[in-house]
Amino acid sequence: MNQPSAKLAVGIEDVRAAAARLNGVIVTTPLLDYPLVSERLGFRLLIKAETLQITGSFKFRGASNRLLAAKDTDPAARAVVAFSSGNHAQGVAAAAKLLGFKATIVMPSDAPAIKVANTRGYGAEVVLYQRHTEDREAIARKIAEKDGALIVPPYDDPYIIAGQGTAGLEIVVQVKALGTVPDLVIAPCSGGGLVGGVATAVKDAFPNTAVYAAEPAGYDDLNRSLAAGERLPNKPTAPSICDALMAQTPGALTFPIHRKLLAGSKVVSDDAVLDAMSFAQRHLKLVVEPGGAAGLAAVLAMRGELKGRTAVVICSGGNADPEMIKRAADRGDPLL
Amino acid sequence: MNQPSAKLAVGIEDVRAAAARLNGVIVTTPLLDYPLVSERLGFRLLIKAETLQITGSFKFRGASNRLLAAKDTDPAARAVVAFSSGNHAQGVAAAAKLLGFKATIVMPSDAPAIKVANTRGYGAEVVLYQRHTEDREAIARKIAEKDGALIVPPYDDPYIIAGQGTAGLEIVVQVKALGTVPDLVIAPCSGGGLVGGVATAVKDAFPNTAVYAAEPAGYDDLNRSLAAGERLPNKPTAPSICDALMAQTPGALTFPIHRKLLAGSKVVSDDAVLDAMSFAQRHLKLVVEPGGAAGLAAVLAMRGELKGRTAVVICSGGNADPEMIKRAADRGDPLL
Structure with a gap:
């Protein structure tokens, strides 16, 4: 950048x-x-x-920019993982679907039902975690290692x-x-x-x-x-x-x-x-x-x-x- | 036309x-x-x-066009009357307010509260009538004669x-x-x-x-x-x-x-x-x-x-x- x-x-x-x-x-x-x-x-x-x-x-903007940039630098990139309470989840899931990536999304078990349903509706695999007892970043890192997936962070x-x-x-x-x-x-x-x-x-x-x-x-x-x-x-x-x-x-x-x-x-x-x-x-x-x-x-x-x-x-x-x-x-x- | x-x-x-x-x-x-x-x-x-x-x-479009045309043909026109269940009422009331007319709106007594409140909120006088027993067009004509007001019909x-x-x-x-x-x-x-x-x-x-x-x-x-x-x-x-x-x-x-x-x-x-x-x-x-x-x-x-x-x-x-x-x-x- x-x-x-x-x-x-x-x-x-x-x-x-x-x-x-x-x-x-x-x-x-x-x-x-x-x-x-x-x-x-x-x-x-x-x-x-x-x-x-x-x-x-708005989350679809950043997620799509991240995935398009990943394609530019590594045309073989195929999988992404993200952790999110819901809107970033949907943004990454939809961007992945439109741009040809497999997406796994780590979401808290108490996320609004509409957000979980939409994330699955965009074709992503959803992994639920307990918001106050589990570490979502650790879960995402494990998936990223297993799948060789790019982690798409929510803001940083x-x-x-x-x-x-x-x-x-x-x-x-x-x-x-x-x-x-x-x-x-x-x-x-x-x-x-x-x-x-x-x-x-x-x-x-x-x-x-x-x-x-x-x-x-x-x-x-x-x-x-x-x-x-x-x-x-x-x-x-x-x-x-x-x-x-x-x-x-x-x-x-x-x-x-x-x-x-x-x-x-x-x-x-x-x-x-x-x-x-x-x-x-x-x-x-x-x-x-x-x-x-x-x-x-x-x-x-x-x-x-x-x-x-x-x-x-x-x-x-x-x-x-x-x-x-x-x-x-x-x-x-x-x-x- | x-x-x-x-x-x-x-x-x-x-x-x-x-x-x-x-x-x-x-x-x-x-x-x-x-x-x-x-x-x-x-x-x-x-x-x-x-x-x-x-x-x-959309009712604001037609109402504004009618009032602007009235101003073109009669710069002294100052009052309008309309009958409507609600959206035309609001359209005429708002157009009247913005274009400098006094508005009286004849509305059914069972119109949605938000529509009656908004029509009054735009500064119009609201006259309620019984939908199944009273003739709204007759009420509007009476007001038009009294005020010298232009009737703004809802569609015809x-x-x-x-x-x-x-x-x-x-x-x-x-x-x-x-x-x-x-x-x-x-x-x-x-x-x-x-x-x-x-x-x-x-x-x-x-x-x-x-x-x-x-x-x-x-x-x-x-x-x-x-x-x-x-x-x-x-x-x-x-x-x-x-x-x-x-x-x-x-x-x-x-x-x-x-x-x-x-x-x-x-x-x-x-x-x-x-x-x-x-x-x-x-x-x-x-x-x-x-x-x-x-x-x-x-x-x-x-x-x-x-x-x-x-x-x-x-x-x-x-x-x-x-x-x-x-x-x-x-x-x-x-x-x-």
């Missing part, structure tokens, strides 16, 4: 190279404009709907970060087409590949735009790590409905990007996330999963300071189980 | 004029591509997401039909950008403004594409009228969850368009509509209301004959009450 800034694992050239590689493979997701909803909110809300990406989350890989960053490049093109420059861009954050890649693209085009991460309460490792200047862990058993955002620390490769480019990380409660999912159902007509709605929850809490401004919110995934869709539907209307 | 075909109320020039008038007023809704969902279905499914139009349905007006047809013009541009020509285009149908306008645009560009209406069981007046060659009514008290599709007969202006341009009308049951809403939640990540999902329900029932083909499905509205969202979430996965 090119490293235009010696200290960072990924630069704008890597994101551009990923976009070229992914052209025709990924879906260019829409940047959705809701003028009357914005008027009621008091700020312009633009939604980057990664829920509409192949597999229902330059190709993964650059692939997720292509969502940021699309945002730049799309806001330019709307004739505006966003004051704020916010993306949900677990290991930080998405927000790191997106910040790389957005800050290159719009240096004055503030890029934020959004994290769930209990998994606010990036918020605390940014304050401390070092990577701090979460309590591994903290409860959260944001099953997609439960990484234990910021990534070794992503954290330096976050420190350099992010304006900060906003922490949101489960209740705020459910309200954001309800808001998305009622006003945006989108199904967003809990982790995918963290950025939306954050901006809904920032209405005062966003007055008159323009915010781009990445809704990063839509793989919500029916029970969670119903829990959100049962909330009142956050706009009333 | 121009009448390039002497027999029809609307021609392609009228739809093009509407598109020019609506430029910058409406949202260009995305045509969504889901490659892996399409692979599982066995045909290419492209979704025209009118759920993402301002007010959550050339500007309304042409405005809805702009969704079809967008489809033409969008499928061309994808490098394909659809075999089938299908749109939900009540009075038939949407499918009439869309057929006008689509058949002009793609004469070999089959354009279908989709109607709910009990409100299959177009299906029966096409067979009979004359406008036949529905039984006014037939039960249906498709609150948006309960017009009593095809329109006087729309029916000649349907007869000339449509390949037919597909009739779908409440169960098929709920399954389509569940399919949209799970696989498309979209909230679609019952009436808005009628076209989707129809193509899901046509999987056999669509094998290897390309279908554009208009999801025409997303204003579903939470209870209906939950009923759909409780259905199984129609793809399993």
